Amino acid sequence: MLGQEETLELIKMAQSGDEQAKERLITENSPLIKSVIRWFRGKGIENDDLYQLGCLGFVKAINNFDCGFNVKFSTYVVPMVVGEIKRFMRDDGAIKVSRAMKGLNLKINRFVDAFFVQNGRKATVSEIANHFKLEEQEVVLAMDSAKMPVSLYTPFDDGEEEGLTLVDRFDGQESEDFVDKFALRDIIDKLEERDKKIILLRYFYDKTQSEIAQKLGVSQVQVSRLENKILDTLRKKMES
Structure with a gap:
C-alpha cells in the first residue's frame, strides 16, 4: 500500500500526463476500488463492468484531486467511485x-x-x-x-432567501460535480471559529439568519454579508 507522500507524488505525475503513474495508482488502490464496488453487487451490473466504472470514478478523482488540501486521497476517492456507479445506475434504472x-x-x-x-x-x-x-x-x-444530509441538499425557505441550498450557492453547479460532503466538511473545519459556527448553524442545523444573528449578538444584515463571504471562500476552495 502506498504511503501518503508517495501517493501525492504519483497524483501530481498523473495529472501532468504520466500514464504509468496513473496505472500504478489504479493498481495499488485496486483493493479500495473493489471494497467500494462490492456494495453494488447484485444490482444488475456485471462485476467486470462495476470494476470498470469504479476505475473511471477513480481516474476522475486523480484528475480533480487538489494535493494542497489536507484531505486524505482515500476519503476523496470513495464518493467519486460511488458517484460514477450511481450515475450509471440512475441512467440505467432505479438505485436501491x-x-x-x-x-x-x-x-x-x-x-x-x-x-x-x-x-x-x-x-x-x-x-x-x-x-x-x-x-x-x-x-x-x-x-x-x-x-446527503437534508440540510445540505434540500431547499429551505426562511423568509429571507427562498428555495436555496448550500450546494445551490456554488454558482449553480450540480451537486454531483462536487467532491462530496466530506471534503466540504474538511474545508469547513479549517474556517475561523465564527465562520464555521455560522455555516454549521445555517446549513447543518437549519437556523435562520435572524436566529444566528441573535446567538452572535449581531444584525441579520451582518450575518447575511458574512454568510455570502464564507460561501464564496468555500466555493473557491472547492473549485481550486
Missing part, C-alpha cells in the same frame, strides 16, 4: 439502498449530532470509523449511499 446501509447511515447521523453537542464540532470520518469499528471508506460509503 439496502436496509443495512440505511440503518448504518441513521446510526452515524445520530452519533454525529451527539458528538457535535458534546464537543462543539463535527466528528471526522476517522472518529466515526473508530466509534463504529469500521473502515473509513465504509463510513463514507454509508453516508453517501443513504443520501
Whole structure:
C-alpha cells in the first residue's frame, strides 16, 4: 500500500500526463476500488463492468484531486467511485439502498449530532470509523449511499432567501460535480471559529439568519454579508 507522500507524488505525475503513474495508482488502490464496488453487487451490473466504472470514478478523482488540501486521497476517492456507479445506475434504472446501509447511515447521523453537542464540532470520518469499528471508506460509503444530509441538499425557505441550498450557492453547479460532503466538511473545519459556527448553524442545523444573528449578538444584515463571504471562500476552495 502506498504511503501518503508517495501517493501525492504519483497524483501530481498523473495529472501532468504520466500514464504509468496513473496505472500504478489504479493498481495499488485496486483493493479500495473493489471494497467500494462490492456494495453494488447484485444490482444488475456485471462485476467486470462495476470494476470498470469504479476505475473511471477513480481516474476522475486523480484528475480533480487538489494535493494542497489536507484531505486524505482515500476519503476523496470513495464518493467519486460511488458517484460514477450511481450515475450509471440512475441512467440505467432505479438505485436501491439496502436496509443495512440505511440503518448504518441513521446510526452515524445520530452519533454525529451527539458528538457535535458534546464537543462543539463535527466528528471526522476517522472518529466515526473508530466509534463504529469500521473502515473509513465504509463510513463514507454509508453516508453517501443513504443520501446527503437534508440540510445540505434540500431547499429551505426562511423568509429571507427562498428555495436555496448550500450546494445551490456554488454558482449553480450540480451537486454531483462536487467532491462530496466530506471534503466540504474538511474545508469547513479549517474556517475561523465564527465562520464555521455560522455555516454549521445555517446549513447543518437549519437556523435562520435572524436566529444566528441573535446567538452572535449581531444584525441579520451582518450575518447575511458574512454568510455570502464564507460561501464564496468555500466555493473557491472547492473549485481550486
